[in-house]
Amino acid sequence: MTMKQQIASASQKPIAFARDFFSYAIKGGNLYYGWLLFLSFFVIAGLFTTYVQMTTGLIVTGATDQITWELFISNFIFTAHIAAAAVLVVIPAYIYKRKDMKELAVLGEIIALTFVIIGLNFIFYHMGRIDRAWHAIPGLGIFNFPSSMLTYDIIVLNTYLAINLVAVSYLLYMRYLGQPMNTKFYTPLIYVAVAWGPLIHIVTAFILSSNAAIYSWKTAVLPFAFLSMAGASGSSLVILMFLLIRKFSKLQIADSVIDFFSQVIVWSLGLIILVFISEFFTELYSGTHHAASLEFMIDGHHGLDAYVPWFKMTMTLIVLPFILLLNTTIRKSYNSLLPVICSVVFLTILIEKPAVLVFPAFSPTPLGEYAVYHPTLIEICNVLFIWAVGFIMLTLLTKGAIGVLTGEVRDSKTVEAGGGAK
């Protein structure tokens, strides 16, 4: 086949690929449809609450001048955890050349892709003037680079999105055609993606720690906390997904893969504990004003103690899974305890974002006010809307990718001719 023919056939086939990919992705059993229907419920409710927020303004959320970050941006930080952790699926395959994970690397990229998109959605809901988002596009608007930390985040998030979009679609498309990949193009892309994952998260941590006025964020351990939380929550999601995939699809996932991720969770949780101990010690021993937010979480302030139970719960549910997962039998309980622990770790770190990291950090305010955040129903519905859209996307992309990897979705001509000839 000549180069010309290849290009000609390549230009016709992407549409067929997209058609085959998504027609496979939307087919499934009752459980599968039930799951999608469940998510659609939140999408429909969320469309209405989105309309309310977009026409009324952020006043429909619980945010105030005292606590200026709402649930959206708190959830964004969590999506950055997962998006960064997705490289943990790629690294073993490409850097340690683990054969049992070579096939699965693309699933990691799909997780990264989806969670960057979910995160960007959260940022849009956080913005007061979404109609002016173009002001931050270099060339069109004014890009306050290199002063503003937010501009770094705009760069790294969009680059990460682009890298993963290209990597995922290229790999799946080539598999669909049954053609070998151009490794000179693909391998460097993967290595950039592997470096970029932690980068987006370090930059996200710097967005918080750049604020000198918020004492509990202005700490050098923040990127370490974020990356270790990424390792724990991201790996938990990966284990849950892989356990479901190997139960419900033909894709083979070895126990060794699950074991790798449960190890990552253990040591990530261990690191989180170390980070918390360092932070708590540094703040509490000297007991200066810098410790005020932390003391507010631990003790409350003059009876204002809404964060206290959340703080205690989060700390317990970080330490407990760590101790449990040190046990090999529990790490290998693929069908019983392990998925439960993974769900707990995932949800704990999700809840930790607003309840421990973000909201208490705003008390005391720079002028000494203490306040407790009360999320509104509209805000919660919008958060669930974004999550539901994200999980629908994750489900469909993963399902379609499994079809491609198992060979159920492939170019019909490739099948007939037995390999690539036109």
Place this chain on the structure above:
Amino acid sequence: MSEDKREMVDEQDDGQVKESRRDFLKKMGVAAAATAAAPAATAKAVSIAEALQGHFELMSDEQKQKAIARLEERYSEQFSKQTTVANTPAPDGVLFGYALNISKCIGCRRCVEACVRENNQSRDPAIQWIRVLRMEKGNVTFDAKDLNAGKPSSSSLGDHGIQSGGHAGKPVGISGYTDHYYEPEQVPEDNAFYFPVQCQQCEKPACVKACPVRATYRDPNGIVVIDYNWCIGCRMCQLACPYWARRFNWGEPVLPSEEMNPKTHYLGNRPRPRGVMEKCTFCLQRVRDGRYPACVEACPVGARKFGNLLDPESEVRKVLATKQVFRFKEEFNTDPKFFYYMD
């Protein structure tokens, strides 16, 4: 207006000022509710040209004129009164500075009220750029029963000579004993002193550094301004500010037509849209015309001084030269041009 003021503050023989801020707030609330229903104050749709306009500082003179004409037309219609949006340039050779005498401040908050009226802040939700903190005098207790009331408390394991009790002051907290919402019958109170805080117009503003689109920037006179048509509402500046000086328009601002000040400036007190940041500009619309900020004029005890820091003869410079002066939160290294002083 002048009648209003007389109602609000009754000067008494002993020099004390009787405050009826509750009445003032009540009136404001009623006015806001009344006009929320009136069609005159509903926001007019923004034209496509306005939605697509660029950053104010980068516009040509012609573009600026058009942008201002658009705004004047929209505001005049919305508030049913002829509104001007000035573009008075920054005067040369001027660096504005502010000095506030905390030993004089009586906590009456007339500055807050004057600021709200002058600068067209939203009445509902209420936005105020000046926050007056009330602090109680004598924050130290020598009472025996309070000795162990503080933190860290004495331990059942023994004090080992390092534990302190309540006698060393009340438990720790960042100005944790400031009252933002005091409502006394009369000010000043015998047992309190007051500390007003507003934008400190820093020479190294953390907010300007944080803005991703340069919607907030320092003008040639050292005032940190905001282009309300360029702000994207990300609130990074609000996080960065160590003085809690910035306020966000969480909802559509409600400004009753009859209370709206029609003499505005593009970078100053023109009515703001929903979803953007705002803050004190030293009354840019006034000071660029050589007038005093509204809070300076409103202060009944002369605690507020304003002037040109580059002019050695200015009132502010004289305060800096002769009084005990400090800047709030110097550790943040933002170099405010807002000074506090004592007699």
